[in-house]
Amino acid sequence: MxxxxxxxxxxxxxxxxxxxxxxxxxxxxxxxxxxxxxxxxxxxxxxxxxxxxxxxxxxxxNSKEELLKKIALKGMNMLLDAGKRISAEQISPAEKLQKLVESHTKLICENLDLFTVTLRELTPSNAASFWEEIVDHRDQYEKIVRGIISEGKKLGAFREIDERMAGFALLGMINWIIRWYNPGGSKSPAEIAALWFEIFIGGIKRAPADK
Amino acid sequence: MxxxxxxxxxxxxxxxxxxxxxxxxxxxxxxxxxxxxxxxxxxxxxxxxxxxxxxxxxxxxNSKEELLKKIALKGMNMLLDAGKRISAEQISPAEKLQKLVESHTKLICENLDLFTVTLRELTPSNAASFWEEIVDHRDQYEKIVRGIISEGKKLGAFREIDERMAGFALLGMINWIIRWYNPGGSKSPAEIAALWFEIFIGGIKRAPADK
Incomplete structure (x- = not known):
């Protein structure tokens, strides 16, 4: 009020x-x-x-391109704000990853139009006049994801995996949701996020035998 | 000759x-x-x-749309042909998944223009006149992926995981490659595929403790 x-x-x-x-x-x-x-x-x-x-x-x-820019930056800033907040928390790297997957998945599912435009229509040719800004935002988010994976490696929780590549794998799993998610479907954003985290953490955590 | x-x-x-x-x-x-x-x-x-x-x-x-259709169906048929061949082989579900990830990753990396168009420009509005055919091809490929995961569950090699969802996670990891892959970069298609398979199989295989 x-x-x-x-x-x-x-x-x-x-x-x-x-x-x-x-x-x-x-x-x-x-x-x-x-x-x-x-x-x-x-x-x-x-x-x-x-x-x-x-x-x-x-x-x-002023232009249609300005509209695309506003839409894209809104989507990217939603991800970045959540990512920065989560990576600064005093929790384990695995818990950070879990929260980040949950936040990213929910943002996409609950803002499906916004993220479909941000992730599909935002091409270098459509966004030519502000592409550098987009790349900067994308790089910042990728850095957060890689930082968490890197932290988990240092602490011995995750195995020796290339954090850049592992980050791409995780972001691909999550961002691809725009292609198949149906808001009226049987899986909730929380259920999807839980499964994605389970698959990814199972694939990168250090196996008991490695310790 | x-x-x-x-x-x-x-x-x-x-x-x-x-x-x-x-x-x-x-x-x-x-x-x-x-x-x-x-x-x-x-x-x-x-x-x-x-x-x-x-x-x-x-x-x-006859039209620009016909060109898009030819490009898209070429890409989808390359995936489908490989997928059908692999799923019919007399090898374990894990080996089938490994081969499928390898084949799909290599096809994307070695035909980057073709798959960028197929995976990014092929939207319901751009492909309105042949969308049903696209959906049919996509469904066939997704069915192959789900069938392999389902087979692995039945044989006790993979844990009880929703094969539809796990399939989306895997296809997201692979298809997202169009967004970041650089043919001149440090990772070869075979290296990317090996890492993707490792992450995914680590996330879906039955843990020793579950047996």
């Missing part, structure tokens, strides 16, 4: 209206980029879905 | 010329779909890269 300024009657009605339209613009364009592809969606498609004039969209953003 | 008809001087020169152009059309469009995206590539881009008239392309194919 009271967190959203517009909740107080009469306060900042214009900003509130602007925020609602911006949120709707973001939601609708994410959905259209997922359904028709980024290249297959025109500003006209977006304005038609919002029932506003195409020219009105330019009050909120 | 003698396998390619055109090797024999004067034999089928017209067909040979047509075959060369068709192969080039296929190669160039695959590369452009990867670099600029399927939607971002026009027939004009393709004809310019081939240094032929745009109208000439229509001697070989």
């Amino acid at each position: 009271g967190i959203v300024a517009g909740n107080v009657a009469g306060e900042r009605p214009l900003d509130e209206a602007k925020n609602v339209t911006e949120r709707e613009l973001f939601r609708v364009s994410t959905q259209l980029f997922k359904e028709k592809g980024y290249r297959g969606t025109s500003m006209r498609d977006i304005s038609a879905a919002l029932v506003i004039k195409t020219s009105s969209i330019y009050h909120y953003i | 003698g396998i390619v008809a055109g090797n024999v001087a004067g034999e089928r020169p017209l067909d040979e010329a047509k075959n060369v152009t068709e192969r080039e059309l296929f190669r160039v469009s695959t590369q452009l779909f990867k670099e600029k995206g399927y939607r971002g590539t026009s027939m004009r881009d393709i004809s310019a890269a081939l240094v032929i008239k745009t109208s000439s392309i229509y001697h070989y194919i």
Whole structure:
């Protein structure tokens, strides 16, 4: 209560209206980029879905590419924020991995449109003007994953495995979820995350015989 | 020697010329779909890269969508042919999985343009007119993967794991390779496949204590 300024009657009605339209613009364009592809969606498609004039969209953003950038950075920052928080916790590397797999899986499943666009439509050619920023965010997240695996190796919990490669294997398992996940399906995000962690940790932990 | 008809001087020169152009059309469009995206590539881009008239392309194919279909089905049939062959071999389920991971990884790494298009540009909206055929091929391959895991469970080699979910985890690890693989990088396809198999089999095999 009271967190959203517009909740107080009469306060900042214009900003509130602007925020609602911006949120709707973001939601609708994410959905259209997922359904028709980024290249297959025109500003006209977006304005038609919002029932506003195409020219009105330019009050909120400068270009379709800016929309893709906002969507992608939102998705990547959600992952990064959770990753940074988890890797700083005072828990074992295996527990960190478990939490990271859970957080990443839930974020994808609960924001399926957003992450389908972020993981499928975000190609070097679609995101040419801000590709460096994307690579920087991706590198930061990959570094967090590798850091946890590396920590587990040092502590003797994980076997001697290339953390860069193991990180790619784990991120592939999780990111591929956008290709088959059905929100109405029989598996919950928590169940998927638990199974993914079980498979991955079983594959990288030091076997009792190795100790 | 003698396998390619055109090797024999004067034999089928017209067909040979047509075959060369068709192969080039296929190669160039695959590369452009990867670099600029399927939607971002026009027939004009393709004809310019081939240094032929745009109208000439229509001697070989009817539409850009037909090109995407040919590329996608080629990739999927390469996977399927190998998958069918491997699953019919008289070897253990673990050996079948190892061979399948190796075959799938090598096919992706050695045909990176083809599989980047097949795995990234092949969306329900880009492939609307032949989506059912794509789903049918995908389902056949997933069934092979699940069948091997199921066989391993029955024989007691793998633990009680949901073969559908485990299959998604494995295919995610492998298919995600298109996102980071660098043909000039330090890891060979065989090394990647060996590591992927090691991680996955470590995660699904029955632990000695379970026996």
